[in-house]
Amino acid sequence: MVPLARLFKREWLSLYRQRSEWLHPLLFFLIATGLFPLATSPKPALLEQMGGGVIWVMALLALLLVLPRLFQPDYKDGTLQEWVLSPTSPRVWVSMKLLAYWLMMAVPLMVLTPIVGILFHLSSTAIEVLVISLVLGTPSLWLVGALLAALTVSVEGKPMLISLVVLPLLTPVLMLGTLSVQKASQGLGYRGELGLLGAVLALALTLLPTLIGYLLRVMVLE
């Protein structure tokens, strides 16, 4: 049994050393959100109305840029095969890998979010709710995305495929997240949506790491 800390350190370091892997999606997030005011209108009222949705969609698209390369390098160089054959439960290292990715990408994203929120004239409550909804929502996005990354691990050179498959499945999380921000900026109660995001997260956290591990095993041993 490999200690959790060592597993995490391995994933963290290998991710950290490939800076473009996580830095480029973050830059994409910043630049692409900046395009919306340019392409629609600089009116604060309109920007405030769509700000939450734009930030959520762009966070989702930034995630999609990483997904095709989540398990592929490990699959190509044989690491994944070793993991599958090792006595360590696949659930454990899948969780550690996703934790490393989430910390490396989602946490900077949440630091950037208030800045982007100010650019979109969001109120301070709305920004607060937006960050909370991202904290609760992005792990679910990651887990479902990783599920599909596991299913398509043997597909090479078709990076768009995973987006086609995963986007319709992720619409509920996206809608709940955006809805909470919209209601917060209208001064309405938003706890219901955040609660549901938390419920989805609880379900995803308990079930999906096991399922991802199982699917990787099935797909690698095929």
Next chain:
Amino acid sequence: MFNWIHRLGSAAVCYRLASRLIPWMAILTTGLIIYGVIGALYLSPPDYQQGEGFRIIFVHVPSAMLSLGIYFYISVCAIIFLVWKIKVADALIAVSLPLGALFTLITLVTGSLWGKPMWGTYWIWDARLTSELILLFIYGGIIALRNALPTPKTAAKAGAFLILIGLVDLPVIHYSVSWWNTLHQGSTLLKFSRPSIAPAMLQPLLVMIGAFFSYSMLYVCIALRGELLKREKDTHWVQNINSLD
């Protein structure tokens, strides 16, 4: 009983069964469609509010039922394929996926054609319309995934898993979409509530639903025969296909 079900796992038995079913399904489908179309277009009276325009219901409702019905049925096939590794179940999935996607598309197109005169717009982000659109995307995703995977074996397995993931996700999508919409905007255009349907309209509708179901079964039987021949072309029973009956 169990023995009989077990035999259905064999491609040759399925092929023979499909061949025997085809003429009967063809007769049933033709009969139901003729009766249903006459009933829908001539015998049922025009709607008191929507006039003749309501008649699109006779295509719209059956396709909507089948768009979801086919998804449930391929989910059952996916479970059968994953648990008992019965290859015929995967062949059924392969031939039924385009059919399900087609019915979803027909539902959306007829719905928007119906919406233009009745609601004044081709499209509205209503909960049911949005769910149906996302269902179409899910069908597309499954077909794309199956086509992209390198070997038929992995494609079958990953496709079956994705169908089941979608099955779990569909109710979540449905409820989040209806919540999203009902909070977002009240009924402005969807004000009319359909009266519980009159018997003179209900009867052709039920006939049309039956016709669409039997048409789907007919299509699946025909397509399954081709799919099985293609997959099993190197086996003994296909090589001696002429002496099968």
